[in-house]
Structure formats: structure tokens, C-alpha cells
Amino acid sequence: MHTEIYEHKILYRDCDMMGVVNNAVYVHLMEDARVYALSRLGLEYKGMEEKGFAGPVLSLSVEYKSSARFGDEMEIAVTFERYTGARLFLSYKMTEKGTCRLFATAQSEHCFVNLKTGAPVLIRGIFPEWDERLTGACRE
Numbered sequence: 001m002h003t004e005i006y007e008h009k010i011l012y013r014d015c016d017m018m019g020v021v022n023n024a025v026y027v028h029l030m031e032d033a034r035v036y037a038l039s040r041l042g043l044e045y046k047g048m049e050e051k052g053f054a055g056p057v058l059s060l061s062v063e064y065k066s067s068a069r070f071g072d073e074m075e076i077a078v079t080f081e082r083y084t085g086a087r088l089f090l091s092y093k094m095t096e097k098g099t100c101r102l103f104a105t106a107q108s109e110h111c112f113v114n115l116k117t118g119a120p121v122l123i124r125g126i127f128p129e130w131d132e133r134l135t136g137a138c139r140e
Helices: 023-040 045-050 128-139
Strands: 003-009 057-064 073-083 087-096 102-111
Touching (some): 003 023, 023 045, 023 057
Antiparallel strands (some): 057 102
């Protein structure tokens, strides 16, 4: 299973009044990390959307372990767990850079759809390069 590391320095705007990263921010960071990880595989999400397709989230779960705070440097490890041709399963591990203190773990499941119709599609027939690279990333 292939893993990519995305880095983010926690910004003031990421935090609530207690100085702790708001729980919703983790979901945004996961999205940033996911788009980055796909691009590292040579798969540009924007290009897929421009051709009329998308990979929406079907399910998402997050377990919060410790509080990230303003100024912390977070590393988000995105692992390509499983790919079926119709669905992609990813896991995330969010830690503090340098100390490896665990902030959160998460999983997401995605499908692929036609943006005009909303109908699910098999990616291999439309984007064979995506199919090949996702299959490979989940085998590593």
C-alpha cells in the first residue's frame, strides 16, 4: 500500500477560541492531503473534473487522539488501502512532525461519478491511467 506525506503548519484560523484545531478542520486537511497524494501519483483531480467526472466521498470517519494547536507542524500520511475500480479506500494518520505525537486517524471511501448525470462509473474505462496507478498504489 502506497503512502504519501502531506505537511501543514497549523494556522491561527484553524483553531477555535481554546487554541485547539477545530474538528471540522481535520476534514479539510484530509481533502488537501488526498488531492496532494493523488497528484504525487500523477493523477490530477482537477483534470478529472474538467473532463466531467468526480470522486466524491461516500463515507468518512475520524478518531481524534490529541489536540493539535496553533503553530504545530502536522504530517498527514495518506495510505492507498484498497481500490476496486469503482471505489477507493484511503486511510490517514495525522501526527506532529518531529515528535510523531498522534493527533487523529481517519478513513475515507470514494466512488467515481459522471458530473452531468451523477451516475457511478468504472474508472478503468474512462481513465485507464487512473485505474493503473490506483491499482498499483494499493498493491505496494
